Amino acid sequence: MNAFQQGIREIDGSTHDDQRYVNALGPRGVIGIMTPGPNVNVENEMMDMRPRGIINAVDRYYVPNQKIAQNEDWSIIMQNVTANLDDSVRRLREALIDHLVLGMSSQSYMGGERGSFALLEHLEKISNLPVTMGAQSAEQAFKLCGAKKIALLTPYYPVIEQNAIDYFTARGFEVVHVEGLKCKSIIHVASQTYEDLAAATLRCEAAKPDAILQLGTNLAYAKVANDAEKWLRKPVFASGPVIYWSALRRMGIMDQLDGFGSLMSHH
Template sequence: MTDTALLAGTTHDRTRYVNAMGPRGVIGIMTPGPNVVVENEMMDMRPAGVINAVDRYYVPNQSIAEDEDWAIIMRHVAANLDDSVHRLNEALIDHLILGMSSQSFMGGVKGSFALQEHLENESGVPVTMGAQAAEAAFDAVGARKIALVTPYYPIIEKHAASYFNDRGYDVVHVEGLKCKSIIEVASQSAERLSDAVLVADSYKPDAIIQLGTNLHFAQVAQDMEKKLHKPVFAVGTAIYWSALRKMGINDQYTGFGSLLESH
């Protein structure tokens, strides 16, 4: 599906220049249209000299009452990702982020790495996605027993659990909130998210990660790390942290939890 028109006389200048506002790098972020949290959290995470270019690809704010509703969402994602890449390519980005964690787990390990390879081929730049970023976060703290907090239904959660199990982690619990739409995901309160973390922690994981980038979780993660004295990661933070480190940007700063502060 495409809505991009190329008019007669169109050219694509690929001469690279240093961006005056972002001399250290321009990060392209793809996110579903209804996802209003990830772009703003990642804007807040920018270190000096880095800027974000955001593209919102079409995904309906689907009413979610069963697994098939999530399946419809994921089919829209698959149909529209390439157009998003092509639009961001016009900004001559230095790095590409898939700002939707669920798609990075679809098809388990094989599907995830195939998607990463595809996006790198389409964009021509390195790509960071939720699945691999989560791995990097767990490895940074030596966590093997993990718990997940998600806004999803089981159809998505089973792909995520399969990915982590096949990569050698022990998923001890998945706490799913079964949100009713993508927009409803963004309405979840810090109290409800903190309660979900406490349930996940009762299964004694080494670390906890939240999936679903439209959950407003960056601050919750930081607060729960202090309360539980163990790593609690927001997937959006993990993705942005991983992208920066791949770009050779090793700034450490407070406000978003232990990953950006200490790793």
């Protein structure tokens, strides 16, 4: 079935009140989170990480649950993301959010370093807000722990992975291994088990990186990463928690939380 997307429709006479009030449930701030419709895990992870006094406002922009069998299928997914991101920003702005989060890691790497920072600048311009994305958040985490050699664990095909490699290489890191799971659809990404992801983490570890980063916010990797830091005695970062941690810290929210890795519990 083909979906026909009409975008946002606004009725004549509509107004936009920009008067801000303190949110009764979120007096410390409101975070707007954009994520693709099929991404079911990142929304719940970020809700579980939400400190008292912070509100998460989530917008699930349209992306089909694409069947994935080749590089081109991932390219189509990314084209759908590009087509629908701006409308997602418009919807979240009506909640008068304080900070905007792109809760999808792959888009933040598209086009390597240049493409990533161009997207960041674009989102900041149309939202008129500070924006946190996966690429810069991961870089922040690597610099914090002093990692230079990194391994990536992804649900992707090489067409997406190469963008992440290009980004990190341009930013001064050495990517020593990429463990791509080649998932069959976006929902298939969300079905990967703890045991499968733990095994993939150990395959990353065989390359002896300074740190491991999981990409693909629809992978249920937060608990795996939290546990793997204890097994491997090195930083293991899950993309969703890294993004949310970075957003909180940029907002001046320094609350610490166990269960989501060393960044949230110690930094």
